[in-house]
Amino acid sequence: MSSFVGMSRTVLDYGGRTMTTNVPHQIHLEESEMPTQWYNVVPDLPTAPPPPLHPGTHEPAGPDDFAPLFPMALIEQEMTPERYIDIPGEVLDVYRLWRPSPLFRAHRLEKLLDTPARIYYKYEGVSPAGSQHGV
Amino acid sequence: MELWGATVHSSPSELTEFGRELLAENPDHPGSLGIAISEAVAMCVADPNVRYALGSVLNHVLMHQTIIGEEALLQLAKVDEVPDVLVGCTGGGSNFGGLAFPFLREKMAGKMNPTIRCVEPAACPTLTKGEYRYDFGDSAGMTPLMKMHTLGNSFVPEPIHAGGLRYHGMSPLVSHLYETGMVEAISIPQLECFAGAMEFARTEGIVPAPEPTHAIAAAIREAQACKESGEEKVILTALCGHGHLDLASYEKYLSGEMIDYDLPDSAIAEAMESVPVI
Numbered sequence: 001m002s003s004f005v006g007m008s009r010t011v012l013d014y015g016g017r018t019m020t021t022n023v024p025h026q027i028h029l030e031e032s033e034m035p036t037q038w039y040n041v042v043p044d045l046p047t048a049p050p051p052p053l054h055p056g057t058h059e060p061a062g063p064d065d066f067a068p069l070f071p072m073a074l075i076e077q078e079m080t081p082e083r084y085i086d087i088p089g090e091v092l093d094v095y096r097l098w099r100p101s102p103l104f105r106a107h108r109l110e111k112l113l114d115t116p117a118r119i120y121y122k123y124e125g126v127s128p129a130g131s132q133h134g135v
Numbered sequence: 136m137e138l139w140g141a142t143v144h145s146s147p148s149e150l151t152e153f154g155r156e157l158l159a160e161n162p163d164h165p166g167s168l169g170i171a172i173s174e175a176v177a178m179c180v181a182d183p184n185v186r187y188a189l190g191s192v193l194n195h196v197l198m199h200q201t202i203i204g205e206e207a208l209l210q211l212a213k214v215d216e217v218p219d220v221l222v223g224c225t226g227g228g229s230n231f232g233g234l235a236f237p238f239l240r241e242k243m244a245g246k247m248n249p250t251i252r253c254v255e256p257a258a259c260p261t262l263t264k265g266e267y268r269y270d271f272g273d274s275a276g277m278t279p280l281m282k283m284h285t286l287g288n289s290f291v292p293e294p295i296h297a298g299g300l301r302y303h304g305m306s307p308l309v310s311h312l313y314e315t316g317m318v319e320a321i322s323i324p325q326l327e328c329f330a331g332a333m334e335f336a337r338t339e340g341i342v343p344a345p346e347p348t349h350a351i352a353a354a355i356r357e358a359q360a361c362k363e364s365g366e367e368k369v370i371l372t373a374l375c376g377h378g379h380l381d382l383a384s385y386e387k388y389l390s391g392e393m394i395d396y397d398l399p400d401s402a403i404a405e406a407m408e409s410v411p412v413i
């Protein structure tokens with residue numbers, strides 16, 4: 001089931017003309033539709049990115065070289081060959097404070113620009129911190 | 136942040152040797168992300184009970200932001216749309232990668248074919264003017280070396296208002312994608328970005344953070360090109376934060392005090408001398 005706010009047709013006034021479109025301003029997901037895995041693009045790439053190097057030996061850096069800086073669980077995620085990582089339950093609980101975030105169709109900006117393009121923006125300002133650095 | 140339990144120090148700070156050195160040279164030092172990272176790393180190395188929660192650049196941070204793109208894929212599917220162009224601002228690459236990577240997966244699988252474009256500030260043009268080399272992630276040379284587009288770890292960008300984009304390097308993953316032609320990059324000066332943000336605020340209502348004004352300006356450029364060509368492209372962008380904490384920047388813009396900075400090639404060449412020769 002889709003959950004658009006304003007599922008009824010949006011009517012815009014284009015300089016005297018009236019244009020009707022089926023795409024609402026806000027496009028929402030239900031809380032139950034929130035993704036529960038993060039995607040790791042690295043294993044899908046045609047060529048692997050060059051590895052980080054130890055600054056002294058210039059040999060590829062391993063988990064131990066990062067251990068003084070980062071928690072081991074994050075180092076594992078940094079180097080994982082898995083395509084998907086389950087998002088921990090505690091993180092999902094915090095995400096639910098504002099996620100899923102809305103996708104908006106910028107109908108009014110399109111009108112100002114008088115463009116045939118259709119502009120969508122994914123808005124992360126709904127997080128308590130006001131940006132994607134929400135957690 | 137302190138309300139939520141953190142103790143916040145402005146960098147460069149008096150807490151680390153590197154910070155003290157920089158402040159002794161220049162008490163009004165504008166700081167940079169590279170300098171702040173050096174100070175954070177110094178504190179981790181000094182205390183086994185301190186660890187660093189990085190906010191961008193590395194693979195795991197970009198991966199954590201992919202929920203943004205996964206949601207956007209589902210949302211666009213609800214309205215039967217497929218993007219032709221995807222634009223996102225890049226400081227260290229996390230909001231860009233977060234939106235773009237799930238769409239890149241679909242592109243690699245042949246299910247769609249969007250152009251994917253990074254947008255960076257003209258005052259800190261890491262991808263478009265930097266070199267693809269091994270460099271330190273911080274300014275004091277304490278991290279492992281990463282192959283990335285870099286302006287040189289000693290590069291201190293001019294104090295543009297998009298503070299989150301003032302980083303000498305770029306995510307090694309985004310750099311690799313740029314180097315292999317899987318994503319594009321452009322740079323835009325801040326006055327054009329704020330002009331675009333004003334148009335956005337006056338139509339869509341939301342006041343954007345200074346960082347995503349770059350993405351908005353790029354989306355506007357693309358929409359204007361569509362007006363010329365008559366193409367009905369679907370443009371997707373990441374409005375990765377609001378600007379309620381940055382109203383002083385808008386005041387500077389509105390009062391005409393905001394300026395664009397020239398970035399002479401000599402400034403980049405000088406900072407590139409700090410990059411180790413491997």
Ligand SMILES: Cc1ncc(COP(=O)(O)O)c(C=O)c1O
Nearest residue numbers: 191226227228229230299346376
């Ligand atoms: C709102 C916002 N957008 C973008 C950025 C840039 O970081 P990244 O390129 O990792 O998204 C920052 C960084 O502080 C930010 O606060």
